[in-house]
Amino acid sequence: MREDVGGVTTSLHRPTTDSSRSRPVRYDSFEWQEQQPPSNGVPRNAWGRQSRRRSRWHRPYTFALVLLDLLSTLGASWIASTFLEKSRAGLNQSWLFLEGPELFNFFAYIVLPLGWLVILWTNGSYDRRYLGLGSEEFKRVVRASVTVVAAVSLLAFATKADLSRGTVATVSVSALLLILLCRALARQVLHVARRHTGHGAHRMVLVGTLPEALEVYTAVTRSPAAGLIPVAIHLTDGFAAARGIETPVPVYAGRDVLSLVREVGADTIAVCGSASSEPGELRRLAWQLEGTGVDLVVAPQLTDIAGPRVHIRPIEGLPLLHVEEPTLSGPGWLVKNLMDRVAAGLGLLVISPILLFIALGIRMSDPGPVFFRQTRVGHDGRTFRVWKFRTMYVDAEERKATLDELNETDGMLFKMKQDPRIFSFGAKLRATSMDELPQLINVLKGEMSLVGPRPLPADDGDYLGDVRRRLLVRPGMTGLWQVSGRSDLSWDEAVRLDLYYVDNWSLTYDLSILWRTIGVVLKRKGAY
Incomplete structure (x- = not known):
């Protein structure tokens, strides 16, 4: 953690500009053009900007x-x-x-x-x-x-x-x-x-308490494609809460925000959580940024809630953030059910020759049943028997007890990248996710959906607390967890993605996940 012990100033006060600094200050994705401010320190208008950012991307x-x-x-x-x-x-x-x-x-x-x-x-x-x-x-x-x-x-x-x-x-x-x-x-x-290069990205200064700033940091860095790169944290509660804590970016306190933005080469200020709790503070910060070209974003304490559920409802000049309930019923849900059944029925007819070929390959690789049937937890906690092609030797369940200490994942799942219980043809099925194709039978029967949270075994413990919320919808053949890393994810991250899907479900989101699944399967990302 880096400490900054410079002079304490009010974070919303504009710093005095040194008239000797007249040359441009260049950074990776933009450059600052500094000019003399008006005598009263208030920007003239958007056409006469005193410190203007020119985007390079x-x-x-x-x-x-x-x-x-x-x-x-x-x-x-x-x-x-x-x-x-x-x-x-x-x-x-x-x-x-x-x-x-x-x-x-x-x-x-x-x-x-x-x-x-x-x-x-x-x-x-x-x-x-x-x-x-x-x-x-x-x-x-x-x-x-x-x-x-x-x-x-x-x-x-x-x-x-x-x-x-x-x-x-x-x-x-x-x-x-x-x-x-x-x-x-x-x-x-x-x-x-x-x-790969960092070009075309926005450099952010996070303003708030350390827990709030770190939460926003984790959220925006999950997807490098978003182009949001936090480069500094400006603490609003001083260094006392941050001492002895390792932080991914330098931490500052008691600094003017605009001067810090110029120093670290940022172009975006993200106000995190309760940083703007003082009445009028956020408004004054927005006034400060007028004419500077610096973007101001607010990250409220509503993590993992998608935009369609969030609306601004102004009442007497007070912008209230209205969060709608998740839509888990209605016409859209009926369309989803119908789409699942029709797609599953047509899919089984089209890929029936492939299913027959896989069944023959399994019988030739290891004598025993073609399918693996396991009890899983479904919608509203109801259990069902999932259909999968068998990819392990017939004594796999008995051998699992000797391998528990070699588990490479946390939480309720057992995963090994080099599991000795998997025969060679089964490993190929897992790498291509073709062992999941028989689950179309479960989709046709209404026990599963094409898209939804991952179905978990029924004998791995009770589903309490936040985990139980994922049972509000039917489990899916693919889901947000699968297109985001599959077996490479931690248990907490997998649960977070499942809950995000439950809270923000939509038909468009389902189609997007199905499309992304194709690329993930072709890349064999996290499949083992």
């Missing part, structure tokens, strides 16, 4: 997105023109804006692509707050595409143009798919850069 990344979006819309117009030529050849009629290819090319390759870019911009699709993480960027792209279709339709109606619905649909769908694909690829490139 956001502008090039945005330029790349604009170029990719432009190429995507041009590609969609080319696809539509190809479709148009084939249609004209067969039906000999005009399909888009008046007669003549010149007018079509003008609208298809100039007006429409530029219109796409303008609408994407006005919908906030290039806002750096939404780039690189989460689904908000893609939602705004979809919203922009709907706006484009509405604008084209309104324009055609107003001008009484001969407009083909097929051509409009082709342009719109093609452009949307190409834009989403290109942005997904650009995001992957950004994530790789953030993981």
